[in-house]
Amino acid sequence: MATSSSTLPAADSPAADRTPRPGGRHDAARGRRHGVWLWPTLVSLVLSLYAIGRPVLWQDELNTWDMVTRSTAQLFDTVQRVDAVLGGYYLLLHGWTAVFGDSATALRLPSALAMAGTAGCTALIGRRLFGARAGLAAGLLFALAPVVTRYAHEARPYALVVLAVTASTLLLLRALDRPESRWRWAAYGLCVAAVGLLHMVALTVLAGQLVAVAWRAREERRIALRFGLAALAGVAVVAPVALLGRAQAGRQISWIPRPDVWSLVTFLPQLYASALVAGAVTTLAVLAWGERRAGSPRPGAVSGPGPGLGSRPGARGGLLGVSALAVLPPLLLWAVSHGDVSYFYFRYLLFTLPAWAVLAGAGLAGIARPKARGVVAAVLVALVVLTLQDQQAVRRPYAHFWHGIDFEGAARTIETYHRPGDAVVFDRGDDYWRMLDVGVRFYLRDELRPRDVFLATAAADRADLWSTECPDPAACLRGEQRIWLVVPGDAADPLDALPAEQARALRARYTATGTERLTGVTVALLVRTG
Numbered sequence: 168m169a170t171s172s173s174t175l176p177a178a179d180s181p182a183a184d185r186t187p188r189p190g191g192r193h194d195a196a197r198g199r200r201h202g203v204w205l206w207p208t209l210v211s212l213v214l215s216l217y218a219i220g221r222p223v224l225w226q227d228e229l230n231t232w233d234m235v236t237r238s239t240a241q242l243f244d245t246v247q248r249v250d251a252v253l254g255g256y257y258l259l260l261h262g263w264t265a266v267f268g269d270s271a272t273a274l275r276l277p278s279a280l281a282m283a284g285t286a287g288c289t290a291l292i293g294r295r296l297f298g299a300r301a302g303l304a305a306g307l308l309f310a311l312a313p314v315v316t317r318y319a320h321e322a323r324p325y326a327l328v329v330l331a332v333t334a335s336t337l338l339l340l341r342a343l344d345r346p347e348s349r350w351r352w353a354a355y356g357l358c359v360a361a362v363g364l365l366h367m368v369a370l371t372v373l374a375g376q377l378v379a380v381a382w383r384a385r386e387e388r389r390i391a392l393r394f395g396l397a398a399l400a401g402v403a404v405v406a407p408v409a410l411l412g413r414a415q416a417g418r419q420i421s422w423i424p425r426p427d428v429w430s431l432v433t434f435l436p437q438l439y440a441s442a443l444v445a446g447a448v449t450t451l452a453v454l455a456w457g458e459r460r461a462g463s464p465r466p467g468a469v470s471g472p473g474p475g476l477g478s479r480p481g482a483r484g485g486l487l488g489v490s491a492l493a494v495l496p497p498l499l500l501w502a503v504s505h506g507d508v509s510y511f512y513f514r515y516l517l518f519t520l521p522a523w524a525v526l527a528g529a530g531l532a533g534i535a536r537p538k539a540r541g542v543v544a545a546v547l548v549a550l551v552v553l554t555l556q557d558q559q560a561v562r563r564p565y566a567h568f569w570h571g572i573d574f575e576g577a578a579r580t581i582e583t584y585h586r587p588g589d590a591v592v593f594d595r596g597d598d599y600w601r602m603l604d605v606g607v608r609f610y611l612r613d614e615l616r617p618r619d620v621f622l623a624t625a626a627a628d629r630a631d632l633w634s635t636e637c638p639d640p641a642a643c644l645r646g647e648q649r650i651w652l653v654v655p656g657d658a659a660d661p662l663d664a665l666p667a668e669q670a671r672a673l674r675a676r677y678t679a680t681g682t683e684r685l686t687g688v689t690v691a692l693l694v695r696t697g
Contacts, residue, residue: 203294204287207306211286214310215279215319218562220272223575225567228274228322229605230632235260236269237627244630250419252412255364256324275319278326282319285326286310288333289521295340296485297455297529304543305528308448309521311550313557314440318517320561325517328366332518334358336492339376342397343383346390352397359401367409368515371496373398375522378495379488416508426501426511434497437513438520441557447550448527452493455530456486486529493522565686572655572687574606580683580690581607581651582615590647591617592673592693594654596666599633603653603688620650621669640672650677652691657684661691 224232234242234250234257242261246254260277267273290306309315318325335358342351362369377394384391412419435445497516504511531546565571581591593604604619621643624635637643650673654664661682662670677693 203302204290207290207310208287211310212283222566226602231322252367274322279319281326281330285330293525293528301529301532304531305525309524317561328369329518331362333521356397356401360404363405374495375492378491382484423509451530452526573685575610576685578610589617589649591651640669650693
C-alpha cells in the first residue's frame with residue numbers, strides 16, 4: 168500500500184510536540200530529543216577544552232594575537248592593506264580579548280565553543296533528515312574526529328566558519344519547512360553574511376545548498392525566489408570585503424600551489440588528517456546511499472508542513488542535498504583555483520566536515536537498524552580507540568607546527584637571566600615568517616619588554632603584518648651592556664643567522680657569553696666588550 172505524505176507526525180517532529188501526552192511519556196520523549204544534540208555538544212566541548220592551552224601558539228595564531236591586541240583604529244587600518252578577509256574574525260576576537268584576556272586558552276576558547284556548537288547543529292541536521300539515531304551518530308562522529316579537536320585548539324577563524332556554515336544549513340532547512348516565514352529566511356541570510364565575513368571561501372557552500380533548494384523547489388517554486396533573495400542579501404553584505412580581499416589575494420595566499428587531479432584524491436585524508444578516519448567516514452557515507460535510496464523509513468525524522476527534505480518521500484532529496492554540501496564546495500574551489508590565484512587548501516574546506524558526518528551518521532544508523540544501539544555504540548567505541556593516538560598528538564606542545572619553535576622556552580630563558588637595561592635582537596631576515604619577535608613577546612611577562620634594538624617601525628604602526636628594521640644597524644646600538652639574541656635553528660655561532668650588516672655591527676662590540684639551544688630556536692646572551 169502506498170504511503171501518503173499526510174501520515175501521522177514522527178515521534179520527535181514539531182507536529183508531534185504539540186500532541187498532548189501523559190507527563191511522563193512526554194518528558195521522556197523530550198529528553199531523547201534533547202539528547203540527540205546535547206550529547207555530541209558535551210562530548211565535543213570536553214574534548215575541545217581538555218589541554219586547550221598546552222600546544223605552543225604557532226605563527227598563524229601569533230598573527231591573530233598580534234592583530235587583535237592592536238587598537239580598533241590600527242586594526243581597521245591594517246585590514247585595508249592586508250588580511251581583509253579575516254577582518255570580521257579579528258574584530259570579533261578583539262572584543263573577546265578585551266573581556267577575557269589574551270592567554271592561549273582565551274584566544275582559542277571561541278574555536279572550542281564553536282566546534283561544540285557545530286556538533287550539536289550536525290546532530291540536529293542529521294535528526295531532521297534521517298532520524299534521531301542518525302542525528303546522534305552524526306553529531307558524535309563529528310565530535311570524535313581528532314581534526315575537530317585540532318582546530319578547536321586553533322586561534323584562527325576555521326572553527327567559527329564551520330559553525331556558521333552548519334548553522335546556515337540548519338536555518339535553511341527550517342526555512343524550507345515554513346517557506347512563508349520571512350523571519351526564517353532573514354535569519355538564514357544573516358547567517359550567510361556571517362559565513363562570508365568569517366572566511367570568503369566558505370561561501371562556496373551556497374552551491375551545495377542550492378541543490379537542496381532546487382529539489383524542494385520542484386514542488387514549490389516560490390522557494391527558489393526566496394532562497395535567492397536571502398542568499399544574495401547575505402552575499403551583498405560581504406561584497407566590499409570580497410573585492411578588497413581579492414585585491415590582496417596575491418600577497419596572502421600566493422604560497423598555495425595550483426591543484427592537480429591527485430589533489431582531489433588526497434583531499435579527504437588531508438581534511439581529516441587521518442586516512443583511517445577518512446576511509447571510515449567515506450565508507451559509511453556511501454552506505455547511506457545504499458540504505459536510503461529505496462526510501463526506507465527513518466524513525467524519528469523531522470517532517471515539515473510539506474514534503475520537504477526531511478519527510479519520508481524526500482529521503483533521496485536529503486541525501487542529495489547533504490552530498491552536495493560535502494562534495495560541491497571542494498570541486499568548485501578546485502576548478503576556480505586554476506586561475507591567477509589558488510584557493511584549494513584543506514583548512515579552507517573544514518566546513519564540509521559536518522556534511523560528511525551527517526552522511527556517515529545516516530549510513531551507520533542504516534546498517535545498525537536491526538541491533539541499533541549495540542552496533543552504533545561499537546562503531547563509536549572503535550573510533551575512539553583507533554584515534555586515541557591522534558587525539559594525544561593534537562595536544563602535544565608542537566602539534567600546530569610543521570617544524571616546532573619553542574617560543575615559550577625562549578621567553579623563559581630571557582626571563583630567568585634578565586637584568587634591567589637588557590635589550591633584544593630578533594632575526595627578521597629571510598626567516599621573518601617564523602615570527603620570532605611576536606612569539607617571544609607573547610610568552611614574555613607583560614612588564615618585561617626589553618628594547619628591540621633593530622626595530623625601526625612596528626607592524627601595528629605601519630598597518631601591516633611585518634615590521635621594518637633599522638637601515639643602519641650600527642647606528643641603532645645605544646651602548647647596551649647586554650643584548651639577548653633570538654635566532655632560528657641551532658648554528659654553532661648564532662650571529663651567523665642574522666643579516667650580514669647586523670651581525671657585523673654586533674660582532675664589533677659584543678661577544679656571546681651563553682647560549683641556549685631549544686627546539687627550532689637559539690637564545691644567546693651578548694655582552695659588550697668595550
